[in-house]
Amino acid sequence: MVRITLPDGSVKEFSSAPTVGEVAASIGAGLAKSALGGRVGATGANLAKDGELVDLAHRIEGDSSLAIVTAKNRDGTVSPDALYLLRHSCAHIMAEAIQRLYPGVQLVYGPPLETNFYYDMLFPDGKVMSADDFEKVEAEMAKIVAENRPFTRYELPIADGIAKLEKEGSKFKLDNAQRAVEAGSKSLSWYATGEPGKNWEDLCRGPHVPATGKIGAFKVLSLASSYWKGDEKLDRLTRVYGTAFATKEELEQHVRLQEEARRRDHRTLGKQLRLFHIDEMVGQGLILWTPKGSIVRNELQNFIGAELRKQGYHQVYTPHIGKLDLYKTSGHFPYYKESQFPAIVEGDDLTKLCDSGCSCGELVARIDGVSAQFARELNERTGREVIAQDRVMDADKLINGFLLKPMNCPHHAKIFASEPHSYRDLPVRLAEFGTVYRWEQSGELNGMTRVRGFTQDDAHLFVREDQVAEEVLGCLSLVKIIFSTLGMHEYRVRVGLRDPDGTKYVGDPANWDKAEQACRDAAKTLGVPFSEEPGEAAFYGPKIDFVVKDVIGRSWQLGTVQVDYNLPVRFDLSYTGQDNKPHRPVMIHRAPFGSMERFCGVLIEHFAGAFPCWLNPEQVRVLPISEKSAAYADELVAALKARGVRATVDHGNDRVQAKIKVAAEEKIPYMAVVGPRDAENRVVSVRARGVEANLGEMPFDAFVAGIAAEIDARLLSGAPGTVQAAMTK
C-alpha cells in the first residue's frame, strides 16, 4: 500500500507503487493530459516547495507527498517548475536538431536558466553556426516537437555507463559523468528522445517533460562563446541560447518584455536623453557627463552631501595621483597591478635606463621594488612578510613614480595621520567624491555600470573598537535614506563574513566576531532580506554589499560598507587613549552609491529615464499656444527660475500638440501650457509626465510654489504632496 498526499491534504492510496502520471490519471483525465512532471517529498514535508522535481514516469516507491506540475498553477500563475522542465527538454531538442544539421558536433552541457536555456557544444574544425542558421535549427526542432516523441529515461550502473561513454568517445560527457559520480550518484541516467537505442539520447540527470510535443513555443535566441569549465586554457565552446514556453502567447510576451527592457537600457536612454557620452577618442570606459547628466549627478551629490553634514562628516579633497610608495605601503601596488593603469614614471629616469640597456623585466622590478628599510618597517608593523625579500633592492636602483589612484583610502589615511588624535575626537569621518581609475578588461566595460574612471561617494571613518557597531549602523542608515528617497526597494544585501577555517585574515579574532555581529545587526535594520556569505569578507575585514539588477537581469554591486583592520596598521595610524597610550583605530570604508557612474546608470533604468522632478535635468517646460502668449510664458519661466526650478519655454513655431510630444519624449515631469485664456486668468494648464489627460488649471503662484515645494521635498513622481497628486485627487 502506497499513500500519496496531495497539496490539498487529501490522501490517495495505491496497491502498488504508482508513477506520477498514474496518480495524475487517478485524479482526472484533464490533469493527466496537462501534467508535465511532479514534485515528490516525504510525507509531512512542505509539499511542492521542498520536494524533488521528477518525471511523469517516475515511480513513487513509498508513502510520499506529491504535487503534480502543470504549465499553470491552480491560481493561473505560470509554474517555474514547468518552465524548468520545458526548457531543459527543449535544450535536448535543440541539441538533437543541431547535431542533425552539423554532424560531428559534440555536446557538453545544457542547463535551463531563469528565463532561457543554453547548450554548450564543440563544433568540428571549420564548422560554425551563425545567427542566420537559427531558422533552420528552429525548423528542425519543430519537426522533433511535431513527432511528439516521449522522453525515455534509462539508467546504467556506473561502470557500464562509463564504459558506454568511453566507447562513444565524448570526453565532455565522460567528465560530466565522472563529476556526477564524485558528487555521489549511484548510477548514470540517460534520456532518449523516443526509444533508447533507436532515437537520439543524452546523458542527463533529468527530469524532462513526458514528450517533445509538450513544448508549446520555443525560439533560438543567440550565440556566444564559452570555455569548457570556464577555463580559457580548455576547449572553446559555442554556447547556443534558446528559450521555451508552454504557449505561443507567453513566448511573445517574453519577447515583448525583452524589447521593453532594451528600451530601458541606460545606454539607450542615456543617448536619447543626452545624459552622458562615451567618446572613442577620450577612451573606453571613460564617461563624459553632459550638462543634463551632470545635473542628475549634482543633485544626487547635494542630496547625500546634506545627509553627510547631518551625520558629522568632514568633506575633503585629494589629488588623482599619489606616489608609488603610498600604494606600496597600502599594499595596492604592485599586487593589484592587473587592474591599475600603468605607473607614471619620469621620462628622464626611463631614458637613462634605456640608454644603459636595462631590460623590461628589470625596469618592472625596479618600479615594483622597495628599500630594505621600507620592507623591514612594514613587515615589522604588520607582523607578517607583506613585502617579500625578493622585492628588496638597493635604494639607488629604485625608480619612483606615481600611480593614478585606484582608491581613495590611502590618501584619507594620510589626512588622518597628519595630526594627532585623542580618543575624544573619534570617530573622524572623512568624505570625498573621489575619482578613481581602474584598468578593467576591455570586454568587461559596459555603459556607465562598468567603467575605467569613476567617482566614488567615498568616506573613511576612523573609529575606536567600541564605536564600530554604531558607525556601521550609521552608514547603513544613510543607505536606507538614499534607497527609500529614490524608491529603490529591489536590492539584495550580502554580508561578507570570514571563512570559518581561513587563516588569511588580519586582526584580532575577537574583534572580528564583534565586527561581524555589528554588520549582521546593521543589515537587519534595513528591513530587506540579506544573505550571510562566509568566505566573502575581505582579508582585512567583514563587509556589507548592496546589489541590484539591471533591466536585462545583470547584477551590479552598488554601495558597500567595509570594516578594515589592515590599513591602520600599514599606515601606523594611532590615537591617544584614555590611558595616555597610543591605540590603533579601525577604519570603515563606505560608499552608499558605490560609484556615481554605476549608480546613475542603474538609476536611469530604475526610473526608465523618468526621473522624479527634483532629479530631472529639466523640471518644467512651458508651452505657449502661440507667439501671442510668449510674454506670459517668459514671465512664468522667470518666476520658476527665481525659485530655483529648472524651467524652459518652447518658443518654437510648432503647434502645442507637437510641443507636448517633444516634451513627453524628453521625459520632462511637468508641462505648463499657456495661452491667452490662461494669461487673462493668471493660471497655467498643467500636464504631468505619464498622464494622458490635461490635469486642468492652477493659479500661477500656486503652480510655482507647488513645483518648488515638490522639488525641495525630493518627492517621487506622483507621490502625495506633488503637484500631480494635488491635481489628480
Place this chain on the structure above:
RNA sequence: GCCACCGUAGCUCAGUGGUAGAGCACACCCUUGGUAAGGGUGAGGUCGAGGGUUCAAUCCCCUUCGGUGGCUCCA
C-alpha cells in the same frame, strides 16, 4: 584579455563591386494653431581607420580602433 556578431548623416536604420538613401532632429519660409507630429524648401556623409584584391571597393580579404552579446575578471 578570449570568441561571435556589428560599425553608413546628430539619432534610428535601409542599400549597392560602378564613390549613397529614408524617417526624426537641424536651418529657412508659409502657417499663430488650446493638449502626443500643420505644410514647404534646404543643409548635412572620405559609408570607423589603415592596407590589399580589382579597370573600379562603402560592399570582397587582412590588420587595427570602437560597440554589442557571452566567457573570464572586478581589491
